[in-house]
Structures are given as C-alpha cells and as structure tokens.
Amino acid sequence: MEFNKLGNSGLSVSKIAYGNWINHGGKVDEDTANECVKAALDVGITTFDTADVYSETKAEEILGRSLKSIRRESIELCTKVCHPTGNGPNDRGLSRKHILENCNASLRRLQTDYIDVYYAHRFDPTTPLEETMLAFADLVRQGKVLYIGVSEWTSEQITHGAALARELKIPLIASQPQYSMLWRVIETDVISTCQREGLGQVVWSPLAQGVLTGKYLPQQPIPTQSRANSSAGKPFFDKLAHRWMNDNVLTAIQNLKPIAQEIDLSLAQLSVAWVLQNHNVSSAIIGASNPEQVRENAIAARIKLEPEIMQQIDNVLEGLVEYDPSKTG
Template sequence: ENCNASLRRLQTDYIDIYYAHRFDPTTPLEETMLAFADLVRQGKVHYIGVSEWTAEQITRGAALARELNVPLIASQPQYSMLWRVIERDVIPTCQREGLGQVVWSPLAQGILTGKYLPGKSLPMDSRANSPAGKPFFKNLVQRWMSNNILEAIQNLKPVAQEANLTLAQLSIAWVLQNPNVSAAIIGASSPEQVRENALASEVKLETEVMNQIDEILGDLVEYDQSKTG
C-alpha cells in the first residue's frame, strides 16, 4: 500500500530502488522479502535495497533475495568522516553479497561544514537549533556538539583550503573516496549548496590528505558497529 501511494504521489509507473528503511523485527524477514518480490514482479519496483541493516541482517536478506530471484543491490547506511561504523562489518558483507553503499549524512548533519563553532551560539537556521517537533535530526547533531569534536573540525579547514576545497566538499569527497560507496545523499538549503557539494564528485583526495584527516579526528571517530540501525 505504501508503494502504491508513493507511485501516485510521484506520478510514475515504477520506483528504481525501493528500500526497507530500518529492519523490522516484528515481521518475519521472509514476509518482507516476499512483499518486495511481488512488487518487482508487478513491475512497480526495479531493484530493492536496505537501510541501516546489520551485516547479519543483510546476509539473511541477500540469501532470501537470491532464493526469490529479486535484485537486492543497495545498502543505505549513515557514513561520514566521523561515523564509520559500517567499515568493519557491513561493507565487507555487502562486498560479498554484491551491494553498493548509498550513504546518508556524509556531512554528519551539517557538523562537517564547520558552521558550528566551539563555545559559540548555535546558528539560528541550523539542525542543532531545530524545533522540538523535529527531535530526530536534532538528536543526531547533538552527539557531535562537544568542544573537542568542534575544535577538531575547525582544524580540518586548513586541510580543505590546501586542497582548494570547502570543508563540505572535502567531507563529501572523503566519503566518495571509498570504492564501496556508489553515491552520497546530500541535503541543501539552496541551489548554490547543491552546486557546491556536487563538485566534490570530481575530487580525488591524495593519500597525504586522507592521512591528515585521520590524524586530526583521531579517536573522535565512531567505529562501534553495534550502533548500526
């Protein structure tokens, strides 16, 4: 029913990739994958994907997709310089199962633009200043609001400048540097931001730059794969 509603809203006959957005522990996985298979066979969906699934869940889903002969091709996890929880388990699993990464929040909810300054007031139009009615994004931002993280991000600015990039472009280019990342989902509040961020797709970062980023961020990076989902 949700797929049919989406098709009506989008005024299209099919969806290119339809995602299972978060794993549903209350529904048998076989039932979920059968529903996807029905949509593929009806021509309403061309490919299927998953979002924020663990490596074990992806393995189970991929096995069922093969059994049902439907194309499971994409994983949509959170991924950025600061949030690398997919690197140790999810990415190797997806490599084995043939899924690419279409990552969200490559700018860590705007933190990696450098607009949040340590010890300063929050920008009025920022996600960290979101109204109480939008707690999800506000909570995501809050995890990065400690001064040591904000100071480290400011230290990334000279690295970006040396590469003739904005900090946002550096952050997106870093994500796209991973060969397992097929695409990055970016948000923007203006056409200018879209154009600026899209330029990062043409950037190839040198090894020295990648090493500088790792050195500056150090143990501030989150790797705990139990936080997937």
C-alpha cells in the first residue's frame, strides 16, 4: 500500500480506503464483512470510511466490531453526519443538535473515543453555516474529532466553509466527492477550490457503482447477483448509475477492456488506478462484497498509468463523460 497526505494536513491516508456503504448490514452478512475488513488490513489499507446513515446505522456497528481488536492509532476511522437517522425534525441536517448528538452516537457504534475525519455528508441549506462549523469546532476542541471534511459540496460552499474553519482555527482538510472515468464534475472548479483551501480529495464510487467493472453488457439482462439487482443496492444503483445503463456507454466500457489487458490489469483495477492518477486525489474509496475484491482493487494503489493510456481511455469515452459542476451533490 502507498500513502498520501490528506490535503495540506499532516494526516496520512492509504491511497485505497475501505468503505462499507451498502455492503455492511445490507448486501453481505457480518462474517463476510469481517473477512473483507481483515483483507483490507492485510493489504495495508489503514483508512476506513462509513456514515451514520449507512444501513440505518448498522454499518457503523459492524465496522466497529470488525476493528475492535486493532490498535486504534494504526488506522484512520472516518464517518459522516447529515442524512436522516430518525423520524424527528431534528434527526437530520447540520444543526448543532444533530451534529453533537449523532457524533456521540457514532462514537458508541464505532466503539472508539474519536473520529479521525468527520464529514458533513451534504450541505444543509436550512442551517446557518456558522452554526454548523461552530458545532464541528466544539467537537475538535473536545477531542472527539481530529479533522473535518465535506462531501458533495460545491466550490462556493467549500469556500465559505473554509473561511469559517480558518476563523475558528479548525482543520478542514477533506472533500469527498463522486469521481470516476465517467463522472468528472469536480474537475471544473471543486478541485481548484480545494487546492486553494488546502483540502484533499477522498473520492467515492471510482467504479461508477460497478458499471466500470464491465460486468453489465450491452443488450444483455442485468446479472442476477449484481448490486443492481440486490435489495440493498438497487435503490442507489437506480439513482446513481442508471444514467450509464445504455448501449452506447456499455459498449464503450467493453472497449476499455483491451486497454486494461494491455497492461495486465482488470477493468476494475484500471478504473481505480485512473482516479489515483489525479494528484489531487489523496485516496479512493472501494467497497467489496468479498475479500478477493479488496485484494484485487488494492493493487491499483501501485499502478502508474502512462499518458498514452490515459489518452486512450479519453478517446474511448469521448462524448460520454459528465463534466457539469451543477450536478455536484
């Protein structure tokens, strides 16, 4: 495994992070989840990503049990707050009440005393940003949170948040956006804003919800065992990846396979390696439904793609890539 500093901070993160959205408490049983975490540790992954809302809080619980015997200082444990965790009017958003209450709940579920990077899972337009950032600042001062991050914030939102973070003297160091060969909306302005403000990118869905593994074929039914057909994954697949389920995109993805084979990679490895070629990306989050997927995708941390390979990829996907920054979030 290789490591990067996260933004302008002193925190090192593994170039491949292990995320448990959908899988833990949803698509896979707990024994398999434990095996996946063990595989992640075995290949040198130290950065683990979850959220209070994943699998209705069960994902945090399972990850906490999986990591219970690991020396806490040897890993970076990250979680998020914003999405609804209950039915009450205050069980959502980035109010002071929701942030403080849910941080304490996440700490209990994760069986830890502190969170390495605590993300605002989305921007909350219903709460003053000053209230949100002050609540995060108090958690930092209390030692419950070491660093702050944001997920799917626009360039303007990041700029305002970073200004408040400087005023409050707290380390806002990470942006967690969706990023893949097919989804490049952060390249327009989010990345440049984060460079200016000192935030690194910890990207999610580098495989575009599995579409970039090449397992979905043009003019063929969706595989029965795929995320697109699982009870846990289908709602998110339909929301995030349905845009790519057309023959033009799926055919182009099949045309990427010879490029991967040319350099002895699977299409999944090529896709994860692609996002890591962007020097602004500190880490790429992978999920897994079995340990072998963890081991396979972790290889991408060591891959250097030559400029001609990057150009070949762009040529194959020309006209199919989304760049519109208004689709952030």
